[in-house]
Amino acid sequence: MHPLKKLLSYARAYRRDFRIAAMYSVLNKFFDILPEVLIGAAVDVVIKGDQSFLARNVLGSVGITSTWHQLLALGALNVVIWGGESLFQYLYEVKWRQLAQDIQHDLRLDTYGHVQKLDMAYFENQRTGNLMAILNDDINQMERFLNGGANQIIQVFCSSLMISAVFFAMQPGIALIALLPVPVILFGAFWFQKRLAPRYAEVREAAGDVGARLNNNLLGLATIKAFATEGFEASQIGQASNRYRSANSKAIRVSSAITPVIRMAILSGFTATLLYGGWLTLHDELAVGAYSVLVFLTQRLLWPMTGLADVADMYQRSMAAIDRAMQLLGTPITIAYEGQHFDKAKIQGELRFENVGFSYDSTDPDVPTVNGINLTLAAGKTTAFVGTTGSAKSTLVKLLLRFYSPQQGRILLDGQAIDALNLQDLRRCIGYVAQDSFLTDGTVAENIAYGSDNATEAAIADAARASESTEFIMKLPLGFATRIGERGQKLSGGQRQRLALARAILKNPPILILDEATSAVDNETEAAIQRSLDVVSRNRTTIVIAHRLSTVRQADCIHLMEAGQIVESGTHEALIARNGGYAALWRLQTGERLI
Numbered sequence: 001m002h003p004l005k006k007l008l009s010y011a012r013a014y015r016r017d018f019r020i021a022a023m024y025s026v027l028n029k030f031f032d033i034l035p036e037v038l039i040g041a042a043v044d045v046v047i048k049g050d051q052s053f054l055a056r057n058v059l060g061s062v063g064i065t066s067t068w069h070q071l072l073a074l075g076a077l078n079v080v081i082w083g084g085e086s087l088f089q090y091l092y093e094v095k096w097r098q099l100a101q102d103i104q105h106d107l108r109l110d111t112y113g114h115v116q117k118l119d120m121a122y123f124e125n126q127r128t129g130n131l132m133a134i135l136n137d138d139i140n141q142m143e144r145f146l147n148g149g150a151n152q153i154i155q156v157f158c159s160s161l162m163i164s165a166v167f168f169a170m171q172p173g174i175a176l177i178a179l180l181p182v183p184v185i186l187f188g189a190f191w192f193q194k195r196l197a198p199r200y201a202e203v204r205e206a207a208g209d210v211g212a213r214l215n216n217n218l219l220g221l222a223t224i225k226a227f228a229t230e231g232f233e234a235s236q237i238g239q240a241s242n243r244y245r246s247a248n249s250k251a252i253r254v255s256s257a258i259t260p261v262i263r264m265a266i267l268s269g270f271t272a273t274l275l276y277g278g279w280l281t282l283h284d285e286l287a288v289g290a291y292s293v294l295v296f297l298t299q300r301l302l303w304p305m306t307g308l309a310d311v312a313d314m315y316q317r318s319m320a321a322i323d324r325a326m327q328l329l330g331t332p333i334t335i336a337y338e339g340q341h342f343d344k345a346k347i348q349g350e351l352r353f354e355n356v357g358f359s360y361d362s363t364d365p366d367v368p369t370v371n372g373i374n375l376t377l378a379a380g381k382t383t384a385f386v387g388t389t390g391s392a393k394s395t396l397v398k399l400l401l402r403f404y405s406p407q408q409g410r411i412l413l414d415g416q417a418i419d420a421l422n423l424q425d426l427r428r429c430i431g432y433v434a435q436d437s438f439l440t441d442g443t444v445a446e447n448i449a450y451g452s453d454n455a456t457e458a459a460i461a462d463a464a465r466a467s468e469s470t471e472f473i474m475k476l477p478l479g480f481a482t483r484i485g486e487r488g489q490k491l492s493g494g495q496r497q498r499l500a501l502a503r504a505i506l507k508n509p510p511i512l513i514l515d516e517a518t519s520a521v522d523n524e525t526e527a528a529i530q531r532s533l534d535v536v537s538r539n540r541t542t543i544v545i546a547h548r549l550s551t552v553r554q555a556d557c558i559h560l561m562e563a564g565q566i567v568e569s570g571t572h573e574a575l576i577a578r579n580g581g582y583a584a585l586w587r588l589q590t591g592e593r594l595i
Helices: 003-010 012-051 053-057 067-117 120-124 128-170 172-179 181-219 221-226 230-255 258-282 288-329 393-400 423-428 444-448 457-466 470-474 493-507 523-536 572-578 581-590
Strands: 351-358 370-377 382-387 408-413 430-433 511-515 541-545 557-562 565-570
Touching (some): 003 012, 003 288, 012 067, 012 288, 128 288, 172 258, 181 288, 370 408, 370 565, 457 493, 493 523, 557 572
Antiparallel strands (some): 557 565
């Protein structure tokens, strides 16, 4: 489907606004062409006096025949015409601009809302900067087109029809001559437009590449500085910017040729009207006033068509951008959000994995990431998953949170398959603390209360106390009101993790997940977090994923994973006594020798 059709289909709710805005544009153009007609009428009145066209056919019926009174009537009419033109210009500019703002706002929110519902597999093949370019700059391109381009197209079309009607009414021969360049102009505009479309598509892709690289580098600025690779990264940005500049240059060479071509076509039409109309006037076959009107109207008919160059350029830029936004909006959502609603307070927290199999590469199921997991996690107990990197510990959590859907088997919560439950309800009953938790550029209190609507100050303070965060929070300049910077960059890694834990505690979920939550903190912070966990995990289904076995030795059950399978299960003491893979990892980390 053409991008414009996609946009119009999307903006069905604004059809009435489109019609009103178009009507204002048409009325403005109607009043806009009338001054040229008044000029011709004034010339006719001055030359012919009481024998003018107005005196004989219009004003004479009301007794206005003197030259001066005719001119006064024309002056009054001129005021009305200019007032009407100004009024409708104001109205169409307000309407088109408001329409552009409304559609841009809705499209950005709808597209962002759609992106949030896409499964995590989609983002594995996408760059954040490119998505940012679509959600921001591409949608802004649509706004620029609706702000001025749509109105200009309507007005060029209407002025052509209106002026052509005047031409044919006054002198059909001149009308045909004046209109001869129009097909050439339209053909040229469409010819150039077709060649601009692929070039501007390339421009938008190149712009997305620049945005992606800039976003990536700004997020990794500390690493870039630490490795002294500023020069290398600057050259990479330079190459991406050069590709963007090159793509723009190709489009510019085509778009810049439109106006000169149209101008030459206009020149031929205007010159023909000037000469042929003058010849008819000299031979008394055309009145002087009519000749004046036709000469002025020829310019009003043809000259605005030079604006088609700018409109075609703006149109193609917008269509390339809109197409990218609409394609993103049309990306299928593979994980259903709707499902059976349930009350978080009634959840016991028993989890069961039944023959669960999953592969990140769905095209190659013979190499599964998770392979035939059959497992029950008792409600209110703490279960730990340990193993080497790549053993699929975190993948189990991602499947539980439904970031991904298993290709085989199913996961049940209190006996109900989680894919039959409402996704938002499911995630609201799970507290998730990751290794690198997301913090917003807000205050400490806002970050603790993130995801917990209507949290009171007392509840926020209690959550901070339970996560042993109160001491460092009170040392901050404004305490709980201190802004912590983008992604919490003003805090240490341990402080960020404590806030993330406080957030999970405040949420008070029946299921708590800690995915390597203490792997990047010092021993003192780990001990503090562990003390907090000992309290908050009581009577709560808790899942702990860890490399450090010391953090999970008190778990009710520990599962050792290798290559997507559970190879050992039991308490810490039982697994040590078994003297298998878990015992080997314990000896490796602690240096203990088992006798």
